Amino acid sequence: MLLDLTGGVALLLWGMHMVHSGILRAFGADLRRFLGAALGNRFSAFAIGIGVTAVLQSSTATGLLVTSFTAGGMLALVPALAVMLGANVGTTLVVQVLSFDISAAAPVLLILGVIAFRRGARTRTRDLGRVAIGLGLMLLALHILLGSLAPAENAPEVRGLLQAVTTQPLLNVLIGALLAWAAHSSIAVVVMVMSLAYSNFLAPAAVLALVLGANLGSAVNPVLEGGSGANPASRRLPIGNLAIRIVGCLLVLPFLAPIAGLLQALEPSPARQAADFHSLFNLALAALFILPLDGVAWLLERLLPERKEAADHARPLYLDRAALDTPSVALTCAAREVLHIGDIVEAMLRQSMTALITDDRKLVSEIEHMDDDVDKLDEAIKLYVTEITRNSLEPRDAHRAMEIISFSINLEHIGDIIDKNLMELASKKIKGRLKFSPEGTAELRAFHQRVVDGLKLALGVFMSGDVKIARQLILEKVPVREAERAAAESHLARLREGRPESIETSSLHLDVLRDLKRVHAHICSAAYPVLEAAGELQPSRLKERRIRRLRAAAAADEAPPAAGAPPQPG
Numbered sequence: 075m076l077l078d079l080t081g082g083v084a085l086l087l088w089g090m091h092m093v094h095s096g097i098l099r100a101f102g103a104d105l106r107r108f109l110g111a112a113l114g115n116r117f118s119a120f121a122i123g124i125g126v127t128a129v130l131q132s133s134t135a136t137g138l139l140v141t142s143f144t145a146g147g148m149l150a151l152v153p154a155l156a157v158m159l160g161a162n163v164g165t166t167l168v169v170q171v172l173s174f175d176i177s178a179a180a181p182v183l184l185i186l187g188v189i190a191f192r193r194g195a196r197t198r199t200r201d202l203g204r205v206a207i208g209l210g211l212m213l214l215a216l217h218i219l220l221g222s223l224a225p226a227e228n229a230p231e232v233r234g235l236l237q238a239v240t241t242q243p244l245l246n247v248l249i250g251a252l253l254a255w256a257a258h259s260s261i262a263v264v265v266m267v268m269s270l271a272y273s274n275f276l277a278p279a280a281v282l283a284l285v286l287g288a289n290l291g292s293a294v295n296p297v298l299e300g301g302s303g304a305n306p307a308s309r310r311l312p313i314g315n316l317a318i319r320i321v322g323c324l325l326v327l328p329f330l331a332p333i334a335g336l337l338q339a340l341e342p343s344p345a346r347q348a349a350d351f352h353s354l355f356n357l358a359l360a361a362l363f364i365l366p367l368d369g370v371a372w373l374l375e376r377l378l379p380e381r382k383e384a385a386d387h388a389r390p391l392y393l394d395r396a397a398l399d400t401p402s403v404a405l406t407c408a409a410r411e412v413l414h415i416g417d418i419v420e421a422m423l424r425q426s427m428t429a430l431i432t433d434d435r436k437l438v439s440e441i442e443h444m445d446d447d448v449d450k451l452d453e454a455i456k457l458y459v460t461e462i463t464r465n466s467l468e469p470r471d472a473h474r475a476m477e478i479i480s481f482s483i484n485l486e487h488i489g490d491i492i493d494k495n496l497m498e499l500a501s502k503k504i505k506g507r508l509k510f511s512p513e514g515t516a517e518l519r520a521f522h523q524r525v526v527d528g529l530k531l532a533l534g535v536f537m538s539g540d541v542k543i544a545r546q547l548i549l550e551k552v553p554v555r556e557a558e559r560a561a562a563e564s565h566l567a568r569l570r571e572g573r574p575e576s577i578e579t580s581s582l583h584l585d586v587l588r589d590l591k592r593v594h595a596h597i598c599s600a601a602y603p604v605l606e607a608a609g610e611l612q613p614s615r616l617k618e619r620r621i622r623r624l625r626a627a628a629a630a631d632e633a634p635p636a637a638g639a640p641p642q643p644g
């Protein structure tokens with residue numbers, strides 16, 4: 075019986091995981107944008123928490139999304155706590171549905187899910203098929219739980235064991251909390267308790283105490299996973315959610331017996347009593363704390379103040395490890411981190427010309443340090459995306475992962491060109507006390523501005539995937555090449571005139587033009603994946619000719635010799 079019971083709970087957890095992952099794969103980015111835009115006040119945040127959690131079937135998943143907003147400073151603590159109150163209510167909606175006997179829908183959901191998953195032409199259709207399979211497995215798990223307990227109803231040893239274990243309300247709460255912590259889900263524990271109650275293995279008060287513990291245990295994991303070394307301010311939301319649950323448990327625990335009697339009078343089904351108590355408890359917590367959330371937030375901010383840390387520009391800002399289980403969300407985090415690198419590289423590129431023109435030694439040193447930050451961030455992004463790709467990805471996500479790594483590498487190469495080449499030229503110019511001619515300075519500034527504008531276009535292409543902007547970026551290669559040639563010819567004309575500044579800085583001037591052109595070549599790399607996906611990239615004509623020659627040579631080697639022709643040497 076215990077083995078069947080454990081297997082049923084495991085199947086329930088796996089079904090919930092499939093629903094959760096399917097929804098996030100299909101609508102993860104949309105959910106994240108919706109959450110970020112719609113969390114205006116505590117009441118709308120509470121409603122959003124209910125809806126999102128009912129869809130994801132996991133208050134933990136909702137909490138992870140909201141925690142990332144709070145830690146990033148995009149969401150205040152009060153609406154974040156309101157979302158968690160709504161998320162706790164949202165889990166009760168799932169339990170309410172499962173409390174009714176709808177197991178007959180399991181085979182229908184499984185069949186439809188498998189058809190959609192195997193035959194779906196679109197990625198989102200397959201993701202929704204995964205959701206249907208998960209729902210079917212959850213209903214099947216509930217049927218297994220009830221079926222596995224049925225033979226043991228008349229076993230006095232089992233009944234005696236469970237009654238002995240569940241005689242103390244406080245012990246029941248701790249057992250329920252431990253089970254929910256181990257399962258990472260209050261829904262699974264409440265469903266299991268409902269099954270035990272349905273088979274009359276537990277007294278009504280013990281059922282309510284276990285449900286109370288399940289509510290408490292599901293709030294423990296986010297606190298423990300926050301890590302003791304993290305910034306205390308980032309742990310305000312999970313600790314606040316746990317504190318609210320603890321207060322609710324302490325207030326309700328002394329009155330479990332009269333509450334159980336009242337529920338028995340209103341609802342004869344023991345399983346429905348557990349589901350109703352689960353809903354009433356979370357609704358009561360929301361009603362009790364929705365208005366005093368300002369005071370709760372103030373207390374949390376006092377107890378967990380923001381830790382003042384030295385600015386570390388090489389520390390990733392958006393690589394949220396909690397999002398690794400959700401590829402679409404994790405890839406969005408990685409893309410935001412690439413934009414972080416893009417901001418640093420753009421600053422390096424802008425300041426490089428200032429360092430070259432003004433002979434600012436301090437600025438040269440700062441740019442060199444910025445390149446070190448770029449190198450570290452690029453390495454962090456590659457490791458993060460590699461972890462995402464360890465799981466099976468949809469073709470769309472796999473393509474995006476390669477785009478992110480490719481563009482990050484190209485940005486890192488741009489940083490190296492600025493650091494190792496342009497700044498070396500700046501140092502040489504400073505040591506030699508050299509000066510560009512006024513005309514040469516103007517030409518370098520104009521060409522440099524073209525390259526900076528190209529980088530801004532590339533960052534836009536990377537985030538939007540807009541084919542029109544990508545085409546514009548590629549078409550800019552020809553004017554840039556012509557501008558570089560024109561600037562070089564203009565410089566050579568000044569050399570022929572015998573201009574002293576041009577003669578002294580000739581190699582520097584031409585090298586700066588060459589390096590800026592190399593930077594622009596790396597910038598244009600952002601457009602190729604977008605144009606390739608749109609079918610606008612033509613294969614190289616040189617490559618086609620080479621392939622045709624190889625095929626012709628192979629055909630000639632395989633052709634039989636003509637009559638009377640001498641044999642060819644092997």
